[in-house]
Amino acid sequence: MKKEIGITAYKCRKCGKIHYPFHDRCLACKGREFEQIKPEGDVTLLAYTAIFNLPWGFDQRFLILGVAEFENHVKAMGQIKAESVDQLKAGMKMKPSWEPVRVQYGEDVYGLKFEPME
Numbered sequence: 001m002k003k004e005i006g007i008t009a010y011k012c013r014k015c016g017k018i019h020y021p022f023h024d025r026c027l028a029c030k031g032r033e034f035e036q037i038k039p040e041g042d043v044t045l046l047a048y049t050a051i052f053n054l055p056w057g058f059d060q061r062f063l064i065l066g067v068a069e070f071e072n073h074v075k076a077m078g079q080i081k082a083e084s085v086d087q088l089k090a091g092m093k094m095k096p097s098w099e100p101v102r103v104q105y106g107e108d109v110y111g112l113k114f115e116p117m118e
Ligand SMILES: [Zn+2]
Pocket: 012, 013, 014, 015, 016, 017, 026, 027, 028, 029, 030, 031
């Protein structure tokens, strides 16, 4: 079963800038009123990196992390399902999903994952 992506972003009611995570005041216009929005659609990969020496709780040897932008402009960071960064390039489309990313205190911790759409 596909789980809903557990991210809420905050859209400034004054200027429309989207914040994730939450900020007290809009980074663009200093407004204080926000509308909660959910990420929608597929994502476009903006940047990515491979990380070695992972903290406890990960059983992979390394992890590829990326920042991507959803169709409604929410930007978020997630794990990329790829064997190597050679498969990736900025601007490529990916499918987002909400899946267990690691185990903490014996329970799955959910997070964002991106899968390249080939
Ligand atoms: Zn604003």
